[in-house]
Amino acid sequence: MTGGTGRPAPRFGIFPVPDAEAPERVVEQVMLADRLGLDLAGIQDHPYQRRHLDAWTLLSYLGGRTDRIRLFPAVANLPLRSPALLAKAAASLDRLTGGRVELGLGAGAFWDAIAAWDGPRRSPRESVDALMEAIQVIRRVWAAERGIRFEGEHYRLAGAHGGPPPAHDIGIWLGAYGPRMLRLVGSAADGWFPSVPRLPLEDVPARQAIVDEGARRAGRDPAAIVRIANLNGAIVDGEVTGWLHGPVDHWVAELTRVLGELRFDAAVLWHDHEDTLGQTERFATEVVPRVRAALGR
DSSP, X not given: OBOTTSSBOOEEEEOOOOBTTOHHHHHHHHHHHHHTTXXXXXXXXXXXXXXXXXXXXXXXXXXXXXXXXXXXXXXXXXXXXXXXXXXXXXXXXXXXXXXXXXXXXXXXOOHHHHHHTTOOOOOHHHHHHHHHHHHHHHHHHHTTOXXXXXXXXXXXXXXXXXXXXXXXXXXXXXXXXXXXXXXXXXXHXXXXXXXXXXXXGGGHHXXXXXHHHHHHHTTOOGGGSEEEEEEEEEEOSSSOOBTTEEOXXXXXXXXXXXXXXXXXXXXXXXXXXXXXXXXXXXXIIIIHXXXXXXXXX
């Protein structure tokens, strides 16, 4: 679906905390987002975090409790998850949900915690190299190749049989900030998923340009790369106390900028307010319709 600008209609979603102490609240939030017509639900994947539910178990459960919302790990912790098995898990859930799964991938962080769980401790260069290899492995598994042989520095397959293929072409969305990772988004992935303003707004145009450059050098259309902004804030009436901490008018103005001037295609809400369901409902019913109208697409 596109609007008068020729760009796709914007998508909106949520980024719930997979709180193991309140699992029913997480499920209720995603089910509410599904009923209210939001498009995306991204689940954090920090396997070493004792307060978190396992991301893939939660995503699988949510797949059976929702009807239309698209689900993705945001982002999958690659150092602790085999790319071949990750590909199989994503494809399986995609088939079970009728094509409602995307795959967010991260090169890794919190290396002490990863090492404590018997994962590798990688340098920045090694982590990007491993991610590049993982993308190749994942795509070959999804292609259902037989007898896959892959000899990488970090991953190896010795005659593995791929499959099943997913129900639709799953997008690989990278959580990326550095130049090399951003070029990888453009050259080999399908989407970019940064957290804003962890990435300051004034830095976004330069980062977008690097993604575009990576795509062009690989012979790809930069417009085919999906850009999803993970936004932290709270919808509260009264004065604006910070970026995305204020009333609906403030949110509409800022999201219109993010999805227009800053060239993002989707916005995912990571709220820092105790009223989880109220924030989700206000976002879906008060903010999203006005942003769509303002963008005209």
